[in-house]
Amino acid sequence: MSRQRQIILWTFTLAFLALSVREMVLRGGVSRPRTVISHSGMAPERAEASLLLLRRAARTLPPLSRVAVVKPRGRWDDAGMLAVAHGQLPRQHAVPASALDPGGNAPDFVVAIDAPLEDPRYERIYEAAGGGIWERVR
């Protein structure tokens, strides 16, 4: 390989390495994350709090219980919340948030992300930074 090509390759390699280090530092440097998304995305703190809440639900709610995950102030994201619920609640049965709507087959539990659930059929049984876990009482 010619000297000129070697110089180009190594110069850009060092530049990309430096930029990678900068990128890593900007994202909080080396750390021991609590969730897979703790330092990623647009709002990592909120995402982490939500995943920690779901982890709590996965460990404490009865296996095979019907659980809906919902953002009470962001119902546009119901489909996304259902997808996340399927992944993060491996032992429970995730159901769409539409099950909470009138005439729906109301779930046993609701994980409400970011805001309280305003539904008289449910009582809060756990609260954390990411939201709360609610149990159906009526």
Add this chain to the structure above:
Amino acid sequence: MMIGARFLIMTLLVFAAGFWARVFRASSAVYFAAGLVTLAVEMIVFGRWTGWGLMILPVAGLLGCWVAERRKRTSNSATQQLSNHHWLPLIPALLALLIFALTVMSAAATSGDFVFFWGTKGQRFAQERMLDVGFLRNPDHVVMHPEYPPLVPLYYAWTMLGAAELDWFGAMASAILFLALATLAIRNFTESDAFAAFFASLFALLCIRNNVAGNAEPALLFFEVLALCALFAKNDAIAAIALCGAVLTKIEGAVFAVIVIALLGRRWRVALPPLAVLGGWLLFAKFNGLLASSDPRYAFSFGQLLPSVRQLAGEMSFGLWYAPWIAIALLARSWKHIAAALAFLAFMAVIYARPEAHMEWSAQRVLMTPLVLFFFSAITRDRNG
């Protein structure tokens, strides 16, 4: 701890599942590619699988390894080659992989889509012990992209065999393995530490910036690199295996395979297996109603074509002042590879020409494919002197 150990063991068994590629004078990167393709095809064809049924190939592979190693003791050329290699120039490549690994394991480069559907689908498939088409075509799950090729979720499902829960950190870490194996393939093919270091540093940076850990881009990058390496080495069989992997990993992988076959492959032995796999997957998806469940909002609009080209040109900067393109342009000479990269860019301009394209969400990830094609135009010149 147990979950992590299972993920590691099952990932190592992927190499064993691909051991049959030894007949093509393969390396470890090829074993992994062949293993992933084999397991994915097995899992699609079997319908409902059992752990022991899927284990047959890896166990046969391990036995094959053992027999081959016993025979190889008479020849120690490979070991000699390794021990003679000068390790110092490899340090920048290893450093790039280390930075990538630390960032990924700090959960600072994770894809949101990993939590939304790549990991979720893998976990679901493992729990049901099948590629669960009923789950995929449920209208409530349209956000999980039912039509996406299934290799990555099936790999995650494979690592879970017998368990109810995915090792999410392990699945995320597989991005490191894919980039490391791609770098190894570059190193083996070019026999140039400079190219390996350049590749590793560039794509580690892009993978971090684009938050790809856990989703399918690292796997796609690996298959693409392996296919292009094999084509240069005129190893049709390995190129075909890698193209099969690309086809089963992402829709862009199918486009990549078609472009590569048309512009670079030109031999039926390269074209036949990936086209058969692509056809098989499309038929499977069609008959199981997966294609019909795609979101209809994103219809092509001719009027959006020019804005799409303009925005794509902007996204190509990668937020790095076009440095990746400039660096390769200073070295590039193979017009075939440049044409292939341009063909892929044209595909992107068309695919994003729709009212709700949201190019800013995904274009820079997808742009890694034409960048890989462009990167190989530089390698060609080097090899041809």
